[in-house]
Amino acid sequence: MMKVLSLLKQYRFPMIIAILLMLVELGVELWQPLLMAQIIDDGIVQNDLQTVLEIGGLMLGLSLLAFGAGIANSFFAAYASQNFGFDIRKSLFEKVQAFSFSNFNHYPTSSLITRMTNDVNQLQMTLFMCLRIALRAPLLVIGGIVLALTVNIKLALGFILVIPPLLFFLIWIMKKSTKLFKIVQGKLDRVNMVMRENLTGIRLIRAFSRGEHESKRFKQSNQDLRERTVFALRVTETAIPVLLFFMNLTVLAVLWFGNIDIQNGNVTVGEVVAVVNYTARITQAFSMFSWIIMVFSRAMASTDRIEEVLVTESDLPDGNNKLETADLAGGKIEFKHVSFRYPGTKTDVLRDINFCANPGETVALLGATGSGKSSLFQLIPRLYDSTKGKIEIDGVDVSTLEFDHLRKQIGYVPQEALLFTGTIKENLAWGKEDATYDEMMKATKDAQILETIETLPQKYETMLGQKGVNLSGGQKQRLSIARALIKMPRILLLDDSTSALDLKTEAKLLEAIKPYKCTTLIITQKISTAKEADSILLLEDGEIIAAGNHDDLLKESKLYQDIYQSQLGLAESS
Ligand SMILES: Nc1ncnc2c1ncn2[C@@H]1O[C@H](COP(=O)(O)OP(=O)(O)OP(=O)(O)O)[C@@H](O)[C@H]1O
Numbered sequence: 001m002m003k004v005l006s007l008l009k010q011y012r013f014p015m016i017i018a019i020l021l022m023l024v025e026l027g028v029e030l031w032q033p034l035l036m037a038q039i040i041d042d043g044i045v046q047n048d049l050q051t052v053l054e055i056g057g058l059m060l061g062l063s064l065l066a067f068g069a070g071i072a073n074s075f076f077a078a079y080a081s082q083n084f085g086f087d088i089r090k091s092l093f094e095k096v097q098a099f100s101f102s103n104f105n106h107y108p109t110s111s112l113i114t115r116m117t118n119d120v121n122q123l124q125m126t127l128f129m130c131l132r133i134a135l136r137a138p139l140l141v142i143g144g145i146v147l148a149l150t151v152n153i154k155l156a157l158g159f160i161l162v163i164p165p166l167l168f169f170l171i172w173i174m175k176k177s178t179k180l181f182k183i184v185q186g187k188l189d190r191v192n193m194v195m196r197e198n199l200t201g202i203r204l205i206r207a208f209s210r211g212e213h214e215s216k217r218f219k220q221s222n223q224d225l226r227e228r229t230v231f232a233l234r235v236t237e238t239a240i241p242v243l244l245f246f247m248n249l250t251v252l253a254v255l256w257f258g259n260i261d262i263q264n265g266n267v268t269v270g271e272v273v274a275v276v277n278y279t280a281r282i283t284q285a286f287s288m289f290s291w292i293i294m295v296f297s298r299a300m301a302s303t304d305r306i307e308e309v310l311v312t313e314s315d316l317p318d319g320n321n322k323l324e325t326a327d328l329a330g331g332k333i334e335f336k337h338v339s340f341r342y343p344g345t346k347t348d349v350l351r352d353i354n355f356c357a358n359p360g361e362t363v364a365l366l367g368a369t370g371s372g373k374s375s376l377f378q379l380i381p382r383l384y385d386s387t388k389g390k391i392e393i394d395g396v397d398v399s400t401l402e403f404d405h406l407r408k409q410i411g412y413v414p415q416e417a418l419l420f421t422g423t424i425k426e427n428l429a430w431g432k433e434d435a436t437y438d439e440m441m442k443a444t445k446d447a448q449i450l451e452t453i454e455t456l457p458q459k460y461e462t463m464l465g466q467k468g469v470n471l472s473g474g475q476k477q478r479l480s481i482a483r484a485l486i487k488m489p490r491i492l493l494l495d496d497s498t499s500a501l502d503l504k505t506e507a508k509l510l511e512a513i514k515p516y517k518c519t520t521l522i523i524t525q526k527i528s529t530a531k532e533a534d535s536i537l538l539l540e541d542g543e544i545i546a547a548g549n550h551d552d553l554l555k556e557s558k559l560y561q562d563i564y565q566s567q568l569g570l571a572e573s574s
Pocket residue numbers: 342345349367368369370371372373374375376415
């Protein structure tokens with residue numbers, strides 16, 4: 001909880017002012033019964049109009065003071081709570097940005113979204129309520145007891161005895177509710193996950209006619225959330241009737257014994273009215289407790305969930321080798337006895353990989369699906385670290401390089417061409433923020449997408465929907481390549497990024513990339529693409545089983561010959 005609380009520190013002054021203002025309100029509230037007793041005993045009973053007017057005037061003035069303090073309190077409470085929420089969201093976002101992929105495996109995206117939105121809202125709201133009204137309840141109870149004792153010890157003791165067992169009961173309920181609300185937040189994660197999958201996969205769901213199945217899945221998780229929330233609310237809500245029952249009994253007892261004492265002349269009517277008034281206010285404060293328990297229990301559960309993310313350390317530490325860009329200018333990539341397994345799994349998906357791609361060379365990676373090609377790629381920009389061996393770029397171990405410095409040299413085009421909501425220009429700016437119009441023209445021309453962009457009415461200003469939904473698969477691939485090329489990378493990684501292109505366009509694209517003189521690693525299923533590379537690595541089951549250029553492999557590798565034959569057959573028959 002420390003990390004979350006430490007974010008509160010800088011708002012201590014507005015919080016202190018809000019609390020002081022709240023104390024002014026509370027002071028007025030607690031003073032009123034005493035003034036009321038005075039107005040009855042010294043004014044009404046004595047038939048003294050002057051006293052009634054004086055005390056009445058004082059009560060009115062105090063009410064106005066409390067009114068002003070209340071408004072100012074809201075202002076400071078809103079300032080502190082909104083800024084607190086803003087800071088938590090910012091810290092969470094920065095933390096998640098630095099997460100490794102195994103961290104992401106631990107926290108599903110939907111859960112991270114719930115934590116950043118719903119959980120933060122809970123904390124924000126709780127802080128506001130605390131500063132505004134929630135703290136008043138316990139203070140009202142304490143102040144009420146003290147003042148009631150000063151009015152009449154005997155009468156006040158009656159209800160004071162009831163309070164400790166009620167407090168224990170409240171603490172017990174609060175602990176139970178915190179656990180229950182943590183489960184509720186988990187169920188909310190699940191609803192968000194199902195909803196997210198449905199919204200992003202809506203086309204597939206329709207194509208496979210899975211609408212009914214998905215509706216059932218959503219209904220189930222929604223029902224779970226409802227049931228868990230209802231149960232948690234019921235548990236917290238049981239507090240209220242229990243509290244009210246005991247406090248009302250106490251009011252009756254005060255009235256009963258007060259009546260006897262008035263008959264005996266031991267207390268005045270005003271004193272009994274004051275003690276009853278305090279008991280009623282304390283009862284009111286207690287009834288607020290059930291609501292406070294619910295808000296606090298939710299906030300505690302949310303704090304735990306936020307804290308969990310904030311204390312998570314990335315298992316992919318940033319390197320600290322700040323070499324000048326020029327030091328990586330060559331772009332030579334060397335894999336030395338590299339093995340790799342995904343975090344949390346038991347088998348290596350890459351075993352003893354050795355190869356070297358010299359500056360400006362093109363190396364093609366060929367292999368069956370699941371043979372480890374994409375995994376190998378991900379080790380170069382350090383999306384994962386190798387489990388054994390090392391990867392060097394221009395002789396520097398990548399694990400010692402700063403992420404930013406390393407990744408700036410790399411143009412990575414992943415298998416799934418992922419674009420973002422925004423204009424084409426904004427998507428290209430991902431590669432280079434200050435790209436000029438000419439740079440955009442060049443990159444898009446080389447990526448063979450310029451012609452398409454020019455046919456669009458708004459050209460580079462054309463808005464792309466979520467994930468580039470308004471482009472074809474091949475157009476998305478080419479725009480992703482342009483985004484990588486505009487960086488003028490030293491190293492270009494193309495993960496099956498030309499799969500949706502026809503052979504002619506692909507050939508033109510590969511030819512246009514040559515002048516960039518970057519070291520290019522290209523994953524491909526097509527012999528026609530591999531053939532053009534300086535060397536080819538043939539992967540099978542996580543190992544390089546053959547390496548060389550097209551002619552070498554045609555002579556030496558049975559598997560390569562088979563692939564060649566099968567594609568040659570296809571080419572001839574088409
Ligand atoms: N995030 C992950 N966690 C655990 N295992 C994974 C993960 N991603 C991939 N794998 C496993 O690693 C192996 C290699 O996968 P990889 O994606 O590298 O293969 P690939 O050769 O690129 O396949 P494809 O041609 O189908 O893209 C597969 O057995 C896959 O199941």
